[in-house]
Amino acid sequence: xxxxxxxxxxxxxxxxxxxxxxxxxxxxxxxxxxxxxxxxxxxxxxxxxxxxxxxxxxxxxxxxxxxxxxxxxxxxxxxxxxxxxxxxxxxxxxxxxxxxxxxxxxxxxxxxxxxxxxxxxxxxxxxxxxxxxxxxxxxxxxxxxxxxxxxxxxxxxxxxxxxxxxxxxxxxxxxxxxxxxxxxxxxxxxxxxxxxxxxxxxxxxxxxxxxxxxxxxxxxxxxxxxxxxxxxxxxxxxxxxxxxxxxxxxxxxxxxxxxxxxxxxxxxxxxxxxxxxxxxxxxxxxx
Amino acid sequence: xxxxxxxxxxxxxxxxxxxxxxxxxxxxxxxxxxxxxxxxxxxxxxxxxxxxxxxxxxxxxxxxxxxxxxxxxxxxxxxxxxxxxxxxxxxxxxxxxxxxxxxxxxxxxxxxxxxxxxxxxxxxxxxxxxxxxxxxxxxxxxxxxxxxxxxxxxxxxxxxxxxxxxxxxxxxxxxxxxxxxxxxxxxxxxxxxxxxxxxxxxxxxxxxxxxxxxxxxxxxxxxxxxxxxxxxxxxxxxxxxxxxxxxxxxxxxxxxxxxxxxxxxxxxxxxxxxxxxxxxxxxxxxxxxxxxxxxxxxxxxxxxxxxxxxxxxxxxxxxxxxxxxxxxxxxxxxxxxxxxxxxxxxxxxxxxxxxxxxxxxxxxxxxxxxxxxxxxxxxxxxxxxxxxxxxxxxxxxxxxxxxxxxxxxxxxxxxxxxxxxxxxxxxxxxxxxxxxxxxxxxxxxxxxxxxxxxxxxxxxxxxxxxxxxxxxxxxxxxxxxxxxxxxxxxxxxxxxxxxxxxxxxxxxxxxxxxxxxxxxxxxxxxxxxxxxxxxxxxxxxxxxxxxxxxxxxxxxxxxxxxxxxxxxxxxxxxxxxxxxxxxxxxxxxxxxxxxxxxxxxxxxxxxxxxxxxxxxxxxxxxxxxxxxxxxxxxxxxx
Numbered sequence: 046x047x048x049x050x051x052x053x054x055x056x057x058x059x060x061x062x063x064x065x066x067x068x069x070x071x072x073x074x075x076x077x078x079x080x081x082x083x084x085x086x087x088x089x090x091x092x093x094x095x096x097x098x099x100x101x102x103x104x105x106x107x108x109x110x111x112x113x114x115x116x117x118x119x120x121x122x123x124x125x126x127x128x129x130x131x132x133x134x135x136x137x138x139x140x141x142x143x144x145x146x147x148x149x150x151x152x153x154x155x156x157x158x159x160x161x162x163x164x165x166x167x168x169x170x171x172x173x174x175x176x177x178x179x180x181x182x183x184x185x186x187x188x189x190x191x192x193x194x195x196x197x198x199x200x201x202x203x204x205x206x207x208x209x210x211x212x213x214x215x216x217x218x219x220x221x222x223x224x225x226x227x228x229x230x231x232x233x234x235x236x237x238x239x240x241x242x243x244x245x246x247x248x249x250x251x252x253x254x255x256x257x258x259x260x261x262x263x264x265x266x267x268x269x270x271x272x273x274x275x276x277x278x279x280x281x282x283x284x285x286x287x288x289x290x291x292x293x294x295x296x297x298x299x300x301x302x303x304x305x306x307x308x309x310x311x312x313x314x315x316x317x318x319x320x321x322x323x324x325x326x327x328x329x330x331x332x
Numbered sequence: 333x334x335x336x337x338x339x340x341x342x343x344x345x346x347x348x349x350x351x352x353x354x355x356x357x358x359x360x361x362x363x364x365x366x367x368x369x370x371x372x373x374x375x376x377x378x379x380x381x382x383x384x385x386x387x388x389x390x391x392x393x394x395x396x397x398x399x400x401x402x403x404x405x406x407x408x409x410x411x412x413x414x415x416x417x418x419x420x421x422x423x424x425x426x427x428x429x430x431x432x433x434x435x436x437x438x439x440x441x442x443x444x445x446x447x448x449x450x451x452x453x454x455x456x457x458x459x460x461x462x463x464x465x466x467x468x469x470x471x472x473x474x475x476x477x478x479x480x481x482x483x484x485x486x487x488x489x490x491x492x493x494x495x496x497x498x499x500x501x502x503x504x505x506x507x508x509x510x511x512x513x514x515x516x517x518x519x520x521x522x523x524x525x526x527x528x529x530x531x532x533x534x535x536x537x538x539x540x541x542x543x544x545x546x547x548x549x550x551x552x553x554x555x556x557x558x559x560x561x562x563x564x565x566x567x568x569x570x571x572x573x574x575x576x577x578x579x580x581x582x583x584x585x586x587x588x589x590x591x592x593x594x595x596x597x598x599x600x601x602x603x604x605x606x607x608x609x610x611x612x613x614x615x616x617x618x619x620x621x622x623x624x625x626x627x628x629x630x631x632x633x634x635x636x637x638x639x640x641x642x643x644x645x646x647x648x649x650x651x652x653x654x655x656x657x658x659x660x661x662x663x664x665x666x667x668x669x670x671x672x673x674x675x676x677x678x679x680x681x682x683x684x685x686x687x688x689x690x691x692x693x694x695x696x697x698x699x700x701x702x703x704x705x706x707x708x709x710x711x712x713x714x715x716x717x718x719x720x721x722x723x724x725x726x727x728x729x730x731x732x733x734x735x736x737x738x739x740x741x742x743x744x745x746x747x748x749x750x751x752x753x754x755x756x757x758x759x760x761x762x763x764x765x766x767x768x769x770x771x772x773x774x775x776x777x778x779x780x781x782x783x784x785x786x787x788x789x790x791x792x793x794x795x796x797x798x799x800x801x802x803x804x805x806x807x808x809x810x811x812x813x814x815x816x817x818x819x820x821x822x823x824x825x826x827x828x829x830x831x832x833x834x835x836x837x838x839x840x841x842x843x844x845x846x847x848x849x850x851x852x853x854x855x856x857x858x859x860x861x862x863x864x865x866x867x868x869x870x871x872x873x874x875x876x877x878x879x880x881x882x883x884x885x886x887x888x889x890x891x892x893x894x895x896x897x898x899x900x901x902x903x904x905x906x907x908x909x910x911x912x913x914x915x916x917x918x919x920x921x922x923x924x925x926x927x928x929x930x931x932x933x934x935x936x937x938x939x940x941x942x943x944x945x946x947x948x949x950x951x952x953x954x955x956x957x958x959x960x961x962x963x964x965x966x967x968x969x970x
Contacts, residue, residue: 257730264729264736275733315733319869323627 105186110194111152115240118146129193136193141166145184149194155185206254207282212262216270219277231277232292232330239284239332246287255282256314272316276305279315283307284332290314291331295324303327333817335360336389336400337378337486338453342460342536344374351482352376358491359663359939372398373457378491385690386820387449387472389487392429399432401452402472402487404820406576406827414442428452435463443530444543447828451525453485462533468544469697469826470527470807473665477522483533485525488665493519496940503902504771506667506932508763509925510785511808518666518935527807544828546803549835550796559854562841565833567855571609573827574600577693578610585684586693588617588637588645589871590630592849593695595637595864596856597824601693602641603859616644616687618680623650624879630871636861646683651676653880653927654887654934661943662814667935669927670813677811681818691820696809698825700802701834702852704843706739707794710747714792731845747787747794754787764925766907795839803835877923881916888912888930896936903929 115130125143127136138146144165148158159178166177188194207215222231259279263270273294280292291308304324306316313321337355339347352369355378361367364380370391371377377400379389387402405411405427412422415433422430432454434442443465451472455462464485466474477484477492486492497520505512515523525531528544578584578601586601587594598617605613617638622628631647638645657675664671684692706728709721721744729736746754763772771777789797811821825831834842837851844850846868853865881888892912898905908929915923937943 260730260733263733264726266735267737269735269738317868319867322632 105155105182105189109152109154110149110158110185110189112146112149113193113195116193127193129191131192134191136191142184145181146188149185149188155182158185206251206258206286209258209261209265212259212278212282213266215281216259216262216266216274216278219281220270220274223274223277228273235277235281235284236330239281245289248288251286252283252288252309252314255279255286255288258282260315273305275315276307279307280330280332283309283314289332291329293321293329294327295321296327297324333360333364333380333488334383334386334389334402335364335380335487335491336391336402336453337488337491338375338400338455338462338484339378340375340455340457340460340462340483340533342481342483342533344458344460346371346374347376347482351484354494355491357495358488358493360488360490360665363663374460375455375457383818385685386816386818390426390428392426392432394429394432394436396456396458397432397436397454398457399428399452399454401428401450401474403427403431403448403450403452404822405430405446405448405450407447411442411446414438414445440530440532440541440543449822449826451487455483460533461535463530464525464532465530465543466525466527468528468828469810469823469831470524471810471821471823471826473812474525475517475522476525476531478538480536483538485531489517489519489522489524490665492522494521497521498900498936500771500900500902501775503897503900503932504767504775504777507767507897507902507925507929508772508777509928510777511805514804546831546835547796547800549832550799551793559841562837563851563854566830566851569827569830569833570596570824570852570855571600571604573824573830574693575604575610576827577691577822577824578604578614581691582612583615583689584612584691584693585616585618585687585689586614587695588619588634588643589695590619590633590635590637590864591695591871592852592856592860592864592867593698593825595633595695595860596852597693597695598637598643599641599856599859600824602643613641614643614693615689616646616684618646618648618683618692620648620676620680621650622876624876627869627872628876633861633864633867636863640861644687646687648676648679648683650876651679652883653877654884654891654930655880656887661934661938662817663938664813664935666812667932668812669931670811671931671935672927674814677813677815681815684819689819691822692815694811694821694823695825697806697823698849698852700806700809701799701831702825702842702849703802704839704841704848704850705795705798706743706843707747707798708839708843709743710794711792713744713748728845747789748791749787751787762921764908764911764922764929766903766905766911766929768902768904771902799835803831877927878916881912881923881926885916891930891933891937895933896940896942897929897933 117128117130119126119128120143123140125138125146127138127146128134129136141162145158145162148161153161159181162177162181163174185194219231222234256279259275259282262278263275276292280290283290288309292305293308293313294303294305296303302324304316304321306321307314308329312318339351339355341347355361355376360380361378364382366380366382368379368381369376370379372393373396375398377391377398379391379400381389387404389400389402392399403426408422408427408430409419411427411430411434412419412425414437415422415430416437417425417430417433425433427448427450431442431446431450431452434446435454440463443463446465446467448467449471450465450467451474453462453464453474460483462483462485464474464476466472473487473489475486475489475492484492498518499516499520499522502512502516502518505516506518514526517524526540526542529540529542532539532541574597584601586598588598589595598614601610602613604610617634619631619634621631621634634645637643651673652675653672655673655675657678659678662671662674662678670677681692706725709724712718712721712724722740725740725744726736728734729739732739746757749757763777767777785801786798787794788801806826810816810823815821834851841851842849847853847866856865889909892905892909895903895905895908897903897908908926911922911926911929915926934943
């Protein structure tokens with residue numbers, strides 16, 4: 046059963062034109078005892094079930110904000126319906142909410158969203174302007190809290206290379222997975238996590254740092270870390286950081302050998318071109 | 333083929349007829365159409381010279397001294413100065429004559445100062461006193477046989493051999509993958525004159541003296557010079573090496589595999605020509621490519637060199653091991669792995685000869701003294717620099733993407749373990765299962781295994797010991813087969829001053845992770861295509877070997893039906909046949925041993941007459957005439 050949390054109804058504080066009216070006060074719309082928080086944004090009352098303390102006191106992190114990849118959207122006659130694939134929750138937004146959502150499609154800071162809304166919707170007073178800004182901030186905060194939008198803070202975290210210890214732990218898990226579950230099982234599990242990543246990063250420094258971390262972990266891994274183990278680790282590490290890479294498998298006939306490596310834009314990251322060219326491609330798995 | 337032999341009675345009396353007959357009965361004499369016998373005092377000299385191309389044997393006389401040999405000097409002017417000959421007077425003299433005169437003025441030290449490729453015998457015809465010398469790296473071959481009354485030297489071991497008598501120690505070492513001893517050849521009683529040494533006979537007493545010892549150039553206290561200066565010095569020596577080997581040769585070709593070494597030779601030769609430092613550049617280059625395996629085809633690199641320097645390039649493509657080219661198997665002086673690829677080697681020299689080439693430059697030997705090893709980390713540990721050793725090993729393992737623990741164990745732990753434990757721990761220490769155990773025990777092959785050899789050397793000097801062993805292996809890697817019979821093979825990387833300079837380098841100039849031969853790569857900046865200069869891998873024909881073993885199964889079965897090696901008591905034939913099967917199915921460790929056994933068996937088959945040896949190609953393209961024989965290999969393989 047899907048939980049419809051958002052109900053779009055015109056606010057008494059906002060006229061049909063969609064103008065912000067003074068007096069709309071978010072704080073007056075806080076908890077109604079049932080755990081539902083209602084917001085009045087641009088004439089739309091959006092209700093969120095209180096899930097956590099963070100939702101009671103929403104905060105908007107700094108940096109670039111962006112829609113999450115696991116959220117689907119479809120436009121109706123006058124509203125936008127969002128479906129969060131992870132939680133199975135639906136949200137509806139009216140035109141202003143839809144406009145805010147669209148501004149976050151390719152990434153925008155909160156301030157740029159506020160400016161855009163300010164420019165598109167006429168506020169006749171400073172107080173109304175303040176209210177509008179607060180409302181936009183709250184809606185965006187709710188988006189972030191519900192995981193519908195990823196913030197720049199998250200992006201920055203994802204842009205850090207993992208430590209060699211983390212890579213070593215991952216290597217170990219992957220080795221166990223390969224030994225007891227097989228390649229397909231490991232691949233599917235890793236791929237299912239990679240599907241949730243919405244970023245696309247082309248930061249060469251990040252890539253090189255991740256390659257170094259995995260190489261370091263593999264060098265000191267007890268026994269010998271096989272090329273498949275190393276490559277699955279690097280594929281996952283880079284994939285979770287939004288770097289579009291491919292895990293490639295190849296074979297060599299005479300003498301027989303198989304090899305795995307990770308490629309970024311066609312170039313091997315954890316091997317050299319002159320080596321991987323010896324292998325006939327067998328499979329390429331995108332992150 | 334060209335050769336020389338010298339017999340000299342130590343008492344000055346003429347050489348007995350039976351010794352001459354024995355020499356004349358050698359197959360080399362039977363096949364050679366241009367033989368010259370010379371009797372001078374107590375000496376008999378035999379020269380075979382049916383090739384107009386390749387090292388030419390020369391006989392010179394100066395007073396009571398006779399000189400016989402094949403000599404090419406890098407610095408003839410220096411030797412002429414030693415000989416007291418002016419530049420103008422030295423021009424018509426052969427290099428051997430210059431050496432003889434220098435020897436007569438200065439004695440044995442004059443030989444030590446000769447730099448080049450040479451094998452010669454100088455003898456006093458009246459007293460029988462003789463000095464035989466071989467160049468520092470054994471480019472030219474020279475052998476001797478010990479007899480109390482006779483000094484016998486020859487450039488081909490077979491000339492001094494007793495037919496059918498083989499040296500079992502050599503056979504066992506060859507089959508086990510160990511290096512045969514420096515004093516052994518395949519023939520019983522015939523010994524090589526060691527590279528860099530002389531064999532002197534005086535008043536019936538024989539003595540051997542080493543005039544060039546590579547250890548004299550290692551572990552010198554080198555002031556911390558600027559790396560740029562070292563690189564510049566290396567480049568200067570290398571350019572000199574190439575220039576000297578091209579000197580005066582209008583028809584100089586070069587091997588061009590696409591690897592760093594041969595590409596450097598070609599690139600330097602063409603650069604020198606462009607600068608006007610040599611009259612003409614290379615007449616051509618020859619590339620061997622193999623598409624059976626992924627690493628046998630390096631044309632992606634050789635083509636870059638060809639494009640960069642505009643040199644003619646001929647391709648030898650996809651020759652199989654034991655491939656039947658319609659001509660019989662050549663009869664070479666010594667067994668070598670390369671014999672199995674005789675069809676390919678024949679194609680190589682024919683290609684060069686058809687184009688008018690007379691000299692072929694090779695990129696061999698730099699692997700032996702420029703590659704470097706991580707053993708210097710073991711030396712650091714011995715000197716208390718444990719943290720440095722661990723840090724360097726970690727750097728190698730991360731950059732090379734290999735396990736730190738494996739690298740540390742092999743390079744930091746095993747050098748300090750007893751040899752017996754090393755052999756037990758190393759997988760590559762396994763001897764071929766078909767080798768008779770009695771041979772192993774008889775010749776102590778357990779102690780000769782490659783891995784034991786690899787860790788020999790004093791604690792604290794493992795790196796130097798490893799480099800010196802590699803330098804000692806240089807003669808075994810040079811071609812002694814049909815290419816050397818038909819072309820003048822020259823090796824720029826065996827220019828002695830260059831080798832001496834490289835031996836004195838600290839390890840960091842050679843042993844750099846993912847950049848082996850670092851100093852060569854740096855020196856060739858701008859002269860080599862970057863893809864070649866920075867490449868990390870090497871070509872190999874593992875794929876072709878596997879493919880060939882499978883494809884040539886019928887010939888292998890015929891060869892191993894009743895192997896001569898089994899008759900000699902060296903192997904178990906059934907186990908060798910089983911080993912061939914395993915090698916065909918991908919056992920890489922066994923493959924090398926199988927190749928060694930096949931090469932030796934093939935050589936013995938030719939020598940014994942089971943396989944028909946090649947009918948010698950006549951001069952001036954005349955049709956060969958030989959005794960028709962039933963030869964099952966005359967049929968073309970289907």
